[in-house]
Amino acid sequence: MKQIAICPGSFDPITNGHLDIFERASRMFDELIVAVFHNPNKKPLFTMEERVALLAEATGHIPNIRIDSFSGLLNVYVREKNAHVIVRGLRALSDFEYEFQRALLIKKIDPVIETVFMMTSSEYSFVSSSGIKELAKFGGVITGLVPSCVEREIMRRSAQI
Numbered sequence: 001m002k003q004i005a006i007c008p009g010s011f012d013p014i015t016n017g018h019l020d021i022f023e024r025a026s027r028m029f030d031e032l033i034v035a036v037f038h039n040p041n042k043k044p045l046f047t048m049e050e051r052v053a054l055l056a057e058a059t060g061h062i063p064n065i066r067i068d069s070f071s072g073l074l075n076v077y078v079r080e081k082n083a084h085v086i087v088r089g090l091r092a093l094s095d096f097e098y099e100f101q102r103a104l105l106i107k108k109i110d111p112v113i114e115t116v117f118m119m120t121s122s123e124y125s126f127v128s129s130s131g132i133k134e135l136a137k138f139g140g141v142i143t144g145l146v147p148s149c150v151e152r153e154i155m156r157r158s159a160q161i
């Protein structure tokens with residue numbers, strides 16, 4: 001039976017920390033679905049369509065990754081995709097409390113769903129989407145922290161401001 005895993009996130013935008021987890025997780029499962037979550041409580045920098053397009057370009061070299069988007073309950077989405085594993089990256093202890101609660105809640109709702117945590121490579125342990133946006137906003141260098149397609153898009157936008 002094909003082992004499918006879901007890697008949900010806002011990915012606004014994708015960072016090299018995300019990409020590192022995608023590459024490693026794609027070697028553990030038959031198929032990895034990277035799913036952009038529509039969060040009505042957040043005002044994203046990139047639209048859902050832009051995030052999906054940037055993810056597709058950044059992961060084009062990984063044959064068993066599929067990009068998707070969803071809104072609503074993650075556990076419903078996981079079942080719809082015939083998956084039972086969620087993959088999340090952990091950067092530091094600060095991530096753990098939120099992720100731990102979220103994993104326990106999902107397991108309470110649907111005991112079949114497992115959440116697998118992968119430690120971010122040390123070189124990206126400080127990289128977050130919010131930090132990248134802040135850095136770029138004030139003209140900081142983001143080269144090497146995000147995929148080149150993201151850097152290009154952010155530079156294009158800042159040139160328009």
Ligand SMILES: Cc1cn(CCC(=O)O)c2ccccc12
Pocket residue numbers: 007008009010011017018021022087088089090091120128129
């Ligand atoms: C590196 C990393 C952090 N997180 C959680 C915070 C975030 O969504 O950026 C992930 C979720 C999925 C895949 C990789 C990651």
